[in-house]
Amino acid sequence: EAGVTQFPSHSVIEKGQTVTLRCDPISGHDNLYWYRRVMGKEIKFLLHFVKESKQDESGMPNNRFLAERTGGTYSTLKVQPAELEDSGVYFCASSPRDMETDTQYFGPGTRLTVL
Amino acid sequence: AQKITQTQPGMFVQEKEAVTLDCTYDTSDPSYGLFWYKQPSSGEMIFLIYQGSYDQQNATEGRYSLNFQKARKSANLVISASQLGDSAMYFCAMREGGRYGNEKLTFGTGTRLTIIP
Numbered sequence: 441e442a443g444v445t446q447f448p449s450h451s452v453i454e455k456g457q458t459v460t461l462r463c464d465p466i467s468g469h470d471n472l473y474w475y476r477r478v479m480g481k482e483i484k485f486l487l488h489f490v491k492e493s494k495q496d497e498s499g500m501p502n503n504r505f506l507a508e509r510t511g512g513t514y515s516t517l518k519v520q521p522a523e524l525e526d527s528g529v530y531f532c533a534s535s536p537r538d539m540e541t542d543t544q545y546f547g548p549g550t551r552l553t554v555l
Numbered sequence: 556a557q558k559i560t561q562t563q564p565g566m567f568v569q570e571k572e573a574v575t576l577d578c579t580y581d582t583s584d585p586s587y588g589l590f591w592y593k594q595p596s597s598g599e600m601i602f603l604i605y606q607g608s609y610d611q612q613n614a615t616e617g618r619y620s621l622n623f624q625k626a627r628k629s630a631n632l633v634i635s636a637s638q639l640g641d642s643a644m645y646f647c648a649m650r651e652g653g654r655y656g657n658e659k660l661t662f663g664t665g666t667r668l669t670i671i672p
Contacts, residue, residue: 548597549600
């Protein structure tokens with residue numbers, strides 16, 4: 441079974457540009473989460489999808505961030521326009537929506553550098 | 556207040572020794588889950604072990620065990636017989652509320668473990 445995949449693995453952009461990150465969850469996982477780790481700080485929650493619906497977006501830092509999950513499969517996280525403080529590693533995680541487990545399985549992350 | 560506290564930024568341990576990574580948590584919710592993840596230098600986050608707040612026994616997964624002391628609100632990770640491949644960053648995380656509740660994870664700042672040959 442394939443794990444959570446994320447694309448790209450690295451992205452270097454200039455301030456003011458747009459970047460779109462993609463996450464493919466484990467097949468069949470209805471829950472999809474985005475997290476971010478800014479250099480030297482803890483990993484922080486951004487938002488949670490259940491299928492295509494946003495269940496919790498309380499961690500989204502501002503309206504420059506837009507997450508979508510059309511069709512309830514893969515998800516994209518767009519940053520527009522990017523700022524220097526958006527640099528960090530963006531993780532995606534997924535989990536099944538059942539009572540047996542709530543373990544979130546993480547992807548390898550996308551390292552975003554804004555210059 | 557920090558919800559997850561990992562007080563050891565870095566640890567050096569001799570190969571084959573046991574190691575304990577500390578984690579304390581803060582929540583008023585009676586239902587919660589505690590997780591440990593490993594992040595090697597390659598960057599991926601690997602799930603290690605889970606402990607539910609209502610679980611009667613400490614969780615174990617191979618060489619990993621979780622020393623869960625509910626009254627002290629601690630959930631330390633114990634790695635027995637450490638190996639060179641255990642060198643990595645380790646994160647403690649908590650999910651507050653029952654399943655289908657507030658499901659986001661709150662993470663600690665991590666502990667960087669280095670195993671010395």
